[in-house]
Amino acid sequence: MLVLSRKKNESIIINDDIIITVVEIRGDKVRLGIQAPASVSVHRREVYEAIHGHAPQIAPAKTENCAKPAEQS
Numbered sequence: 001m002l003v004l005s006r007k008k009n010e011s012i013i014i015n016d017d018i019i020i021t022v023v024e025i026r027g028d029k030v031r032l033g034i035q036a037p038a039s040v041s042v043h044r045r046e047v048y049e050a051i052h053g054h055a056p057q058i059a060p061a062k063t064e065n066c067a068k069p070a071e072q073s
Contacts, residue, residue: 004012011021017037024031034042
C-alpha cells in the first residue's frame with residue numbers, strides 16, 4: 001500500500017484522470033473530494049463489500065517503472 005500525506009486542499013492524481021482532494025479535516029475524520037470519469041465507480045469500502053459480498057481484489061503492485069526511494073541524509 002502506498003501511503004501519502006496531504007493537507008487540506010491538497011490532491012493526489014491517479015492514472016491521469018482521477019483526482020482525490022482533501023476537502024476537510026475535522027478531528028479524526030477526513031472528507032475527500034473525488035473527480036473521476038463517469039465510467040469509474042467510487043464506493044466507500046463498506047458499501048463495496050455490501051454490494052459485492054467481499055472485499056475488493058487488490059492487484060499486486062508493479063515496481064518496474066517506479067522510482068527508487070530518496071536517500072535520507
